[in-house]
Amino acid sequence: MAKIIVLGAGVMGSAFAQLLADTGNQVFLVGTHLDQDIIDSVRADGTHPKLKVKLPENVRAFSYTQLEDIVDQHVRLIVFGVNSAGVDWAVARIGPLLKPQVPILMLTKGLAVQGHSLKILPQAVKEGLTQYGLSGIPLAAVGGPCIAGELAARRQSSVVIACPDTALLEWLLNLVDAPYYHARGSTDLMGVEVCAALKNFYTLAVGYASGQLEQRGKAPNGALMHNLAAGLFTQALAEIHYFVKILGGQIDSVFGLAGAGDLYVTCQAGRNGRMGKLLGTGLLYREAKSKHMPDDTIEGAELALVIGRTLKQLIDKGAIAQKAVPLTESIVEAVCDNQPLLIPWDRFYSKSKT
Template sequence: MSIVTILGAGVMGSSMCLPLRDRGHSVRLVGTHLDTEIIDSVKACGRHPKLNVKLPDGVVAYQHGDFAKALGTDTDLILLGISSAGVNWAIDRLCETLKAPVPVVMITKGMHPETDRLTALPDRVAAEVKRRTGIVLKIAAIGGPCIAGELAVRRHTGTVITSHDLPFAQSLCDMLECDYYHPRLSGDVIGVEICAAFKNFFAIGVGWAAGHLEKMAATENRAFNHNAAAIIFDQAIRELMVLSTAHGGTEQSVWGMPGAGDLYVTAQAGRNSRLGNNLGRGLTYQQTKDGPMKGDTIEGAELGVTVAPTLRAMMKNGRLDAKSLPLTSALLDALTNDTALDIPWAALHRSS
């Protein structure tokens, strides 16, 4: 059995304690500087206050200042469970702590913007650690539809583990698979990671439909607005294919669990769809952040703001076909210009 050190004690990182412990692996859970209360609770009674479950016996919890102590010299695998906003913080911790290579698997969702393209976060982490320390990391990522609260109570969960090193990814599948956690292998790192990041972004658009229903006149039959949501969902899949293939990814990841599967789950609930609901009601992004979602981290919106200059540059220089990305453009405009989200219905039908 292996010793796994998880950096990040939020709901996603902590939920991974379940399949790891159920497979008999030793788990050391290290919080970030934002996880102090969580780690205090796990230490005191084993309970994760945000997941509202007791973590499995044998999970050893550490505060963020004890990462080196938790890592020791015997960790076999590091699992990065930090949010996309914490990637640079995690890179700093790896660079100051690692003395020799330790394999890494990431559940962080996001993309790093370059001047004329987007880089997958695993590639970004590996490149920065090598540049700053000379250490070459074996690195993988986990994508696909995984609601932390469901995994934390052992509901069936299917994911995709991707790496440029396929034997390493396969070893992780073998290491994690149990009767409720079902990982699959993929070599499409950029495709899986684009889906993992942009499903949050496009879930904002899908969520718009439910919010807009509240502005519409009530009908005698109390009709919903699911047809509109389905159109937007379809368009999101089409545009995920454009973004993936433009960066060298495959369409298979988009119509599979990393894309369609994860977007379906994300659009059901959560902060990204709630932002979409508020935009559908007529609020702008900033009005939502100042009001009903004050203090919330909305990763799809943060991604959109971060990658907007790169995507617009790619559309301008022809690396991306702007006419094929009307929903992307509408979402970027709403997020960066603080304007109403105007769904370009006619353009959706002409973009394929």
């Protein structure tokens, strides 16, 4: 039985805590300053109010103010289950307490900007920890199609765990070996994390098709807009492929669970797809956010706001080929510049001249 701390008591962090408990571990679920209602509920009767499940008895709930009391020499793993905006906060809380060589497993998805370059979140975490005298902390990440509610219901789920350290990777795969959780291993941390970050971003565009359908309605013959959604999905994969390639990841990750698999499941339901649908009806981003989703974190839009300016600069400098990322530019313009989301079909496919 390993002692594991999961930092972040939201739906994914808590669902993953349940998984770790099911495989026989002692799990300390630590809520952020935003999670106190969840922590109080789990302490009272074990019920997670958002997942609507009762967590196992070997999941114990704590406030972040109690971290100093539970981080000790027996901790074998730290899991980051905060959202992307909370990563710096998590590093600041765990950095002064973390013991050297205790690995961190990232559930958090996103990209960070450093200077004029893009970094995956494990890189940002590793660099942040150096402020606390911690160098060489092993980092790994979970990617792939895994909706928190389904994981909490113990539905069959397939994921990929990425870690350059093959010994640690093997240990992590054994750690999460539950009958309903099927984890594949990969050493491609860069590729898996780029895919995991960008799937939310591009789901905004795929969701656009649902908004167009709502606005225009079914055709007289009953036809919907599956063709439109599929075309946008394919373009999204093409642009993920491009970013994985230029950032140094492995192309296989794009067409596996981390890329195509995760993009598919993210497009089926969730906040990013709902925002994309609103944009597809013709609403501008700021109006859609303030009127329809004021209390929701839209991960894809948050990523656009974080990296949008840098992407424009890299395109202007020629470091990113503009012709390779037309859908990316449209999403950035829609979110960062509050412009209508327009689909640049004429830039998606090269057409032979006759």
